Amino acid sequence: GEDVEQSLFLSVREGDSSVINCTYTDSSSTYLYWYKQEPGAGLQLLTYIFSNMDMKQDQRLTVLLNKKDKHLSLRIADTQTGDSAIYFCAESNRETSYDKVIFGPGTSLSVIP
Amino acid sequence: DGGITQSPKYLFRKEGQNVTLSCEQNLNHDAMYWYRQDPGQGLRLIYYSQIVNDFQKGDIAEGYSVSREKKESFPLTVTSAQKNPTAFYLCASSIGVSQPQHFGDGTRLSIL
Numbered sequence: 001g002e003d004v005e006q007s008l009f010l011s012v013r014e015g016d017s018s019v020i021n022c023t024y025t026d027s028s029s030t031y032l033y034w035y036k037q038e039p040g041a042g043l044q045l046l047t048y049i050f051s052n053m054d055m056k057q058d059q060r061l062t063v064l065l066n067k068k069d070k071h072l073s074l075r076i077a078d079t080q081t082g083d084s085a086i087y088f089c090a091e092s093n094r095e096t097s098y099d100k101v102i103f104g105p106g107t108s109l110s111v112i113p
Numbered sequence: 114d115g116g117i118t119q120s121p122k123y124l125f126r127k128e129g130q131n132v133t134l135s136c137e138q139n140l141n142h143d144a145m146y147w148y149r150q151d152p153g154q155g156l157r158l159i160y161y162s163q164i165v166n167d168f169q170k171g172d173i174a175e176g177y178s179v180s181r182e183k184k185e186s187f188p189l190t191v192t193s194a195q196k197n198p199t200a201f202y203l204c205a206s207s208i209g210v211s212q213p214q215h216f217g218d219g220t221r222l223s224i225l
Contacts (some may be wrong), residue, residue, distance in 0.1 A: 003156070008153070030211065031211075040221075041218050041219065042203055043133055044216070045215060101158075103155035105153065
């Protein structure tokens with residue numbers, strides 16, 4: 001069945017780059033997403049990449065997709081304390097008439113001042 | 114500002130009681146969704162609706178019910194049949210079912 005995996009915790013120093021990794025199993029994915037969740041809040045869509053792309057850059061965020069290995073990563077440059085949050089990787093795949101979105105368990109990013 | 118509004122932010126349920134969580138969006142999105150989030154886990158889909166007056170069960174629909182009488186509104190009822198309702202509930206919407214989903218700020222439901 002479909003599955004999305006992420007490491008649960010990551011700790012980095014302020015100013016360093018953070019790299020959050022994700023693997024997925026469904027080769028028929030259409031979109032792959034990164035969401036950010038701050039404590040007690042909903043999920044904020046950070047960025048997404050279509051499955052036929054390799055890379056997408058948006059200011060401090062860089063998404064890399066390796067379709068062969070089914071590996072997605074999110075790089076945050078110059079990580080700030082405000083980046084501390086849980087980051088969810090998600091994939092969508094066509095299931096009948098509905099693009100079902102499968103979420104990973106989330107990676108809790110801690111930024112050390 | 115356009116967005117998704119969930120209310121209340123916190124909700125308490127007594128034994129045997131049904132409670133209803135509100136979700137309203139003014140984004141003119143056709144599709145709406147309800148997810149449940151438990152600590153340390155990803156989101157699990159409860160119900161989704163692609164269009165007004167239509168909705169489908171997700172992966173964990175048992176003990177829940179929904180309605181979609183208006184495009185803007187997708188309320189979720191947690192019935193007494195849901196034996197473990199304590200969780201964080203998230204509502205989302207998208208332009209269409211193949212488009213990125215946008216989330217509300219969630220409702221935290223607890224048992225008294």
